Amino acid sequence: MNDLDALIPDWLTLPDVALQLDVEVSRVRRLIDEGQLISVRRGDPVVRMVPALLVREDGPIPHLAGTITILRDGGFEDEELLAWLFTVDESLPGRPVDQLRQGQRGEVRRRALALAL
Numbered sequence: 001m002n003d004l005d006a007l008i009p010d011w012l013t014l015p016d017v018a019l020q021l022d023v024e025v026s027r028v029r030r031l032i033d034e035g036q037l038i039s040v041r042r043g044d045p046v047v048r049m050v051p052a053l054l055v056r057e058d059g060p061i062p063h064l065a066g067t068i069t070i071l072r073d074g075g076f077e078d079e080e081l082l083a084w085l086f087t088v089d090e091s092l093p094g095r096p097v098d099q100l101r102q103g104q105r106g107e108v109r110r111r112a113l114a115l116a117l
Contacts (some may be wrong), residue, residue, distance in 0.1 A: 009075075010051065012052050014039070017037070028050075036053060036065040053086075053101065062100060066109065076115075092111075
């Protein structure tokens, strides 16, 4: 988990995500269960947390759900998926998460599909 700590400095607990989105925690859990958001267990005490950059005030960042689906279908575990999203890819340029936040899904999806094969 230390690799994720180096890549992702800002995390939100599920109640924090619920506050930011102005929804119930059960809705946040549903977003995670539906693959629209991704969480991992971390911290002390261990709780489910979501990287802060995956959430905007109006919901999960654009095109995240499709990218999660592609990578999970390709055999990625959630920690691997987060590491990929938050690792700089010089050919993008930048991190896949930043491209998604800007609404740029094309190149991110192409790379995700290539990895998932």
